[in-house]
Amino acid sequence: MSERILVIEDEDAINDLICMNLEVAGYESQPFFDGKEAWEALAADHSYSCAVVDVMLPGLDGFALLPHLREYGIPVIFLTAKGDVNSKVRGLTAGAEDYIVKPFEMLELLVRIDKVLARRRPADARIRIRDVEIFPEERKVLKNGCEVYLKPMEFDCLMMFVRNRNKALTRSQLLSALWGVAFDGETRTVDAHVGRIRKKLGFQDVIRTIPRVGYRMEADAGTQEGGQDR
Incomplete structure (x- = not known):
């Protein structure tokens, strides 16, 4: 069974691009374009291995969404245009696994996701x-x-x-x-x-x-x- 990746990004083109590449790489992807909608959906389904989250989202921003994702044990990688040091420090100290600033390379994102997943796989995973x-x-x-x-x-x-x-x-x-x-x-x-x-x-x-x-x-x-x- 493929690992499931949550993609919460309000720009359609970027969301579609990430999901397409995740599917090609062998993962399942679940897109959301609104932070509040993603938060509400988590109550019914939170079996995700990782979440790629924009910071500037409608409904509920990425920083506000982070504790809800962590509550379900979902590691978060922020992918955002907010590249200032304060935002990076805020995201990482609040518990995000990684923080990537746009524009980004898709291969780098896939490698970062893999590293997060590798840290959480059972030691006997093969x-x-x-x-x-x-x-x-x-x-x-x-x-x-x-x-x-x-x-x-x-x-x-x-x-x-x-x-x-x-x-x-x-x-x-x-x-x-x-x-x-x-x-x-x-x-x-x-x-x-x-x-x-x-x-x-x-x-x-x-x-x-x-x-x-x-x-x-x-x-x-x-x-x-x-x-x-x-």
Whole structure:
């Protein structure tokens, strides 16, 4: 069963874009465009793994909504145009897990969501792809029950694909997310890491090359998480 992400954002285009990318990445998304409506709906359904929340919302703003979300144990990532230090401090000290200022990169948001979810997953959570088992918390990979050594950056690169299944990732995006925006490297660095992951795990037909773009992990490659179908 997919993890459910609550998206509370009053700008239609941004809300739609976030939800679309979440769905492509293998999550379920539930959009709301009004803070009060989201708060009222929580009473009936609050089984969400995370919430992406704008601060400036009609009905009930993000800061006022935060304690209600925390009451149900839903971690919150603020995504807002309010980039002043006071707003950031207010949001984080009130209990938000993260604070992202618009404009934002969608890949960065997905990575931030994944980090929040990873902190809250059971320690024995695992991801299975065919004959490969991935244990994110332990940073361990097994193939047919035998441990396969992945270098730290290879493991991080693998997790980028796992958490963005069915989404084409460009080489530049991978360089930025894994090595940092200031990394002055060649795109062949990504190719080398992907090549080693494919060889070690037998993922030649799982991580597909997208000509002139980058790579994509196929969601129909038999992926399971926590023992349940994704």
